[in-house]
Amino acid sequence: xxxxxxTGRRSPLASVALLVIGLLTTGGAYALVTSSxxxxxxxxxxxxxxxxxxxxMANCASCHGIGAVGxxxxxxxxxxxxxxxxFQVGTGRMPMAASGPQAEAKPVQFTDEQVKxxxxxxxxxxxGPAIPADxxxxxxxxxxxxxxxxxxxxAMCHNVAGAGGALTEGKFAPDLKDVDPAHVYEAMVTGPxxxxxxxxxxxxxxxxxxxxxxxxxxxxHPSPGGLDLGGLGPVSEGLFVWIFALGAIxxxxxxxxxxxx
Amino acid sequence: xxxxxxxxxxxxxxGTEPAVAEVGRGMRFTNWAAGYxxxxxxLSGWVRDYGRKIFPDHWSFMLGEVALYSLIVVLLSGTFxxxxxxxxxxxxxxxGSYVPLKGIxxxxxxxxxxxxxxxxxxGLLVRQIHHWAALLFVASIGLHMLRVFFTGAFRKPxxxxxxxxxxLFILAMAEGFTGYSLPDDLLSGNGLRIIDxxxxxxxxxxxxxxxxxxxxxxxGTTVIGMFYSLHILLLPAILVAIVGVHVIMVFVNKHTxxxxxxxxxxxxxxxxxxxxxxxxxxxxxxxxxxVIVLVAATVTINxxxxxxxxxxSPVSAGTQPDWYIGFADGMxxxxxxxxELEILGFTLSLNILVPLLVLPLFLALxxxxxxxxxxxxxxxxxxxxxDRPRNAPMRTAIGAAGVTxxxxxxxxxxxxLIATHFKLAVEGVTLALQILLIAGPIIAFFVTRRICFxxxxxxxxxxxxxxxxxRIVRLPGGxxxxxxxxxxxxxxxxxxxxxxxxxxxxxxxxxxxxxxAQRVRAAASRLFFEDRIAPVxxxxxxxxxxx
Numbered sequence: 001x002x003x004x005x006x007t008g009r010r011s012p013l014a015s016v017a018l019l020v021i022g023l024l025t026t027g028g029a030y031a032l033v034t035s036s037x038x039x040x041x042x043x044x045x046x047x048x049x050x051x052x053x054x055x056x057m058a059n060c061a062s063c064h065g066i067g068a069v070g071x072x073x074x075x076x077x078x079x080x081x082x083x084x085x086x087f088q089v090g091t092g093r094m095p096m097a098a099s100g101p102q103a104e105a106k107p108v109q110f111t112d113e114q115v116k117x118x119x120x121x122x123x124x125x126x127x128g129p130a131i132p133a134d135x136x137x138x139x140x141x142x143x144x145x146x147x148x149x150x151x152x153x154x155a156m157c158h159n160v161a162g163a164g165g166a167l168t169e170g171k172f173a174p175d176l177k178d179v180d181p182a183h184v185y186e187a188m189v190t191g192p193x194x195x196x197x198x199x200x201x202x203x204x205x206x207x208x209x210x211x212x213x214x215x216x217x218x219x220x221h222p223s224p225g226g227l228d229l230g231g232l233g234p235v236s237e238g239l240f241v242w243i244f245a246l247g248a249i250x251x252x253x254x255x256x257x258x259x260x261x
Numbered sequence: 262x263x264x265x266x267x268x269x270x271x272x273x274x275x276g277t278e279p280a281v282a283e284v285g286r287g288m289r290f291t292n293w294a295a296g297y298x299x300x301x302x303x304l305s306g307w308v309r310d311y312g313r314k315i316f317p318d319h320w321s322f323m324l325g326e327v328a329l330y331s332l333i334v335v336l337l338s339g340t341f342x343x344x345x346x347x348x349x350x351x352x353x354x355x356x357g358s359y360v361p362l363k364g365i366x367x368x369x370x371x372x373x374x375x376x377x378x379x380x381x382x383x384g385l386l387v388r389q390i391h392h393w394a395a396l397l398f399v400a401s402i403g404l405h406m407l408r409v410f411f412t413g414a415f416r417k418p419x420x421x422x423x424x425x426x427x428x429l430f431i432l433a434m435a436e437g438f439t440g441y442s443l444p445d446d447l448l449s450g451n452g453l454r455i456i457d458x459x460x461x462x463x464x465x466x467x468x469x470x471x472x473x474x475x476x477x478x479x480x481g482t483t484v485i486g487m488f489y490s491l492h493i494l495l496l497p498a499i500l501v502a503i504v505g506v507h508v509i510m511v512f513v514n515k516h517t518x519x520x521x522x523x524x525x526x527x528x529x530x531x532x533x534x535x536x537x538x539x540x541x542x543x544x545x546x547x548x549x550x551x552v553i554v555l556v557a558a559t560v561t562i563n564x565x566x567x568x569x570x571x572x573x574s575p576v577s578a579g580t581q582p583d584w585y586i587g588f589a590d591g592m593x594x595x596x597x598x599x600x601e602l603e604i605l606g607f608t609l610s611l612n613i614l615v616p617l618l619v620l621p622l623f624l625a626l627x628x629x630x631x632x633x634x635x636x637x638x639x640x641x642x643x644x645x646x647x648d649r650p651r652n653a654p655m656r657t658a659i660g661a662a663g664v665t666x667x668x669x670x671x672x673x674x675x676x677x678l679i680a681t682h683f684k685l686a687v688e689g690v691t692l693a694l695q696i697l698l699i700a701g702p703i704i705a706f707f708v709t710r711r712i713c714f715x716x717x718x719x720x721x722x723x724x725x726x727x728x729x730x731x732r733i734v735r736l737p738g739g740x741x742x743x744x745x746x747x748x749x750x751x752x753x754x755x756x757x758x759x760x761x762x763x764x765x766x767x768x769x770x771x772x773x774x775x776x777x778a779q780r781v782r783a784a785a786s787r788l789f790f791e792d793r794i795a796p797v798x799x800x801x802x803x804x805x806x807x808x
Contacts, residue, residue, distance in 0.1 A: 101686070143360050143361045143363075144360065144361055144362055144363045144364055144365055146361075147361040147362065147365075147569065148365060148569070151447065151569045151572070151575045151577070152572075152574065152575050155447075155575055155576075155577040155578065156575060156576050156577060156578060157578050158578060159577050159578040159579045160447060160448075160567050160568050160569065160577040161564070161567045163579065164578070164681060165577075165578025165579050165677060165681065166578070166676075166677035166678070166680040166681045166687045167687075168686075168687065168688065169686050169687075169688065170680070170684070170685065170686035170687075170689075172680070172681045173578065214361055217360070217361055223561040223564060224378070224379070224385060224561075224564075224566070225378075225385060225389055225560070225561030225562065225564060226389075226558065226559045226560045226561050227559060227560045227561060228561050228564070229560065229561065231564075231567065232579055232678060233448065233563075233579055233580070233581055234448075234563075234581045234582060234583045234584060234587075235579070235581050235584075235587075235674070235675040235678050237396065237562050237563070237583070237584070238396065238583065238584025238587065239584075240556075240560060241393065241396040241397055241400050241556075241584070242400055242584070244556070245393065245396075245397050245400075245552055245553070245556050246327075246397060246400050246401060246404065248552050249327055249397075249401070249548070249549055249552055250320070250324075250404075252545070252548050252552075253320040253321075253323040253324070253327075253545075254320040256320070256323070256541060256545060257318045257319055257320045257322075257323070
């Protein structure tokens with residue numbers, strides 16, 4: 001049987017030809033699919049920015065102006081970069097509910113895709129800080145260096161324990177507990193509200209990653225001493241000792257000297 | 262032998278003597294030991310004299326005990342800490358188990374405090390016990406002082422004991438501040454920097470004192486070692502010695518008591534030290550200790566691992582001293598900006614000098630008030646009956662004004678936290694507190710005085726006419742009256758027995774002259790006692806009972 005086949009109509013080159021045809025077909029199809037995938041990504045990015053522009057016109061332009069050039073009510077957003085938008089909108093600070101000393105964090109008004117779309121749109125208006133790469137946001141880094149950088153650069157407003165603090169005229173540095181690492185990074189590069197900008201020459205991206213690592217360490221490790229009383233230091237400790245410790249003891253003295261009825 | 266001992270000690274009653282022959286081995290040993298000790302230390306005399314001392318029962322009389330017991334806890338826990346703490350500012354690199362500080366440069370003091378917190382068994386608990394007990398110590402002293410003040414328990418013969426107690430309050434603050442500085446962390450370093458700034462604000466000598474204190478330019482390398490000697494040696498020695506005298510004075514002068522049936526200036530009604538009071542007090546010690554340990558085991562205090570080592574450049578938001586220094590920090594914060602003068606090229610920092618004058622003045626008023634009041638009343642009698650605050654309206658009002666003044670300064674130390682937590686502007690908070698610092702005590706004074714008068718009037722009304730019973734009776738003529746429930750004699754006693762002072766009359770001395778001091782005193786006396794509600798007299802009561 002095999003012998004009759006070999007001497008049949010299939011030539012010895014047939015298998016080679018088949019292989020070549022197969023490879024060509026697969027490769028060609030793959031190339032076709034891949035190139036079409038690339039094309040769709042580009043068009044998706046374009047549509048994202050377009051989508052962002054529509055969202056911007058509907059939600060932001062009344063204050064920031066058409067084309068984000070700014071009005072008397074709000075600044076121009078040309079050149080603030082995607083990071084600024086991702087921070088302000090992604091933490092719910094924008095759109096503002098009301099004018100006040102500073103924009104306050106509140107429930108986020110847009111979905112994550114919408115935030116990214118707005119960021120993509122604003123990024124097309126001019127060069128600015130981009131949304132940070134994931135490698136800086138892992139929370140892995142030199143915690144000790146991050147803690148030292150935090151004490152030197154951040155603690156005077158945000159408090160050493162990241163509990164926040166007062167600024168002038170009702171403005172404040174917020175509590176940093178459980179803030180998303182991306183938002184911490186974006187805040188450092190864009191300097192929202194009253195915060196100064198810590199650019200990459202001032203604090204390198206790796207050092208920013210260390211600071212984030214320290215904040216993540218604080219989030220993941222509750223105070224070794226027990227309840228932290230808000231991390232506010234001697235004020236909450238003093239109130240605690242007067243109200244709870246001395247209060248409990250005074251209650252005991254009343255009980256000890258009570259007359260039985 | 263045994264019989265002789267029991268006679269001298271007076272512990273065995275004559276009726277128990279026949280039992281001596283049948284006592285067991287244990288009892289014989291107890292008797293022998295008691296005799297042995299007594300023959301050498303004359304303890305029976307002490308027990309006879311002091312064991313039967315009477316202590317009146319009232320919850321507010323136990324606050325001083327709270328201070329004493331928390332002091333004992335502070336001493337015990339502090340001794341443990343001295344085993345491991347290194348009072349040195351030698352620079353080292355931390356190599357303990359707290360990751361966020363690993364490899365960071367710091368002083369040996371800070372590193373050893375971190376080791377106590379993380380690498381010594383039970384160290385963190387003892388550190389927190391020490392610090393919480395210290396806060397409680399000063400807080401209970403404060404509350405104890407308020408009780409003594411508002412009940413007039415500082416009057417003759419106890420003025421000196423008030424001064425001793427006041428000294429203890431100051432020493433406790435000094436102990437607290439030196440202890441707060443020892444770990445050499447960022448927070449305590451900032452506290453020291455404020456002290457340095459205040460010292461340097463003093464004209465001429467300020468800089469010299471600062472260099473002397475820190476052994477050169479701040480922060481220097483000596484201050485921790487010096488504070489350590491003060492904190493564990495000198496200050497505790499003085500403190501414990503004065504506590505001893507303070508307590509002995511309570512035995513000597515006897516405790517005050519509130520007015521009540523059978524209680525007079527010449528007796529003390531209560532329970533004897535042995536055994537009831539001693540048992541209660543011993544138990545109370547363990548309750549206080551227990552509360553401190555419970556708090557220390559569950560609540561963080563002074564998390565130096567967050568603060569990090571001291572470095573003169575960073576200052577954290579929310580940097581405050583421990584509560585008992587807060588009033589001084591608050592006073593600094595309340596001074597309006599720009600209080601500086603330049604004279605002949607020298608800057609006079611009024612923003613520092615004013616607090617440096619106001620704070621000691623306030624403390625001096627607290628210390629010497631008993632002598633001022635004694636001078637105004639001219640009262641040389643012994644007072645062993647504690648006043649109800651309403652029955653001394655002027656003193657209570659002055660006290661309320663002082664408390665308000667202190668409270669405003671205290672609140673000002675947390676002005677930034679008030680601003681963030683109540684969503685206010687910190688400038689607004691400061692302005693409000695500045696106004697309150699002046700207006701608050703005045704308002705508190707008048708309001709408190711009026712409240713005291715009102716309460717006295719109410720007491721008078723009740724003493725004369727009894728309680729409103731709520732029962733309305735219609736008389737045959739159609740008139741409605743509410744039946745008043747008369748008081749028992751016991752209840753009435755409490756309401757009517759208090760010292761009634763009257764304004765002093767200006768009288769010429771033996772040379773026929775009226776001195777300026779006399780006039781001032783008479784004026785002060787008028788201020789104190791011109792408006793007053795006199796206690797119900799016997800005549801009034803009798804005429805009322807005929808109704």
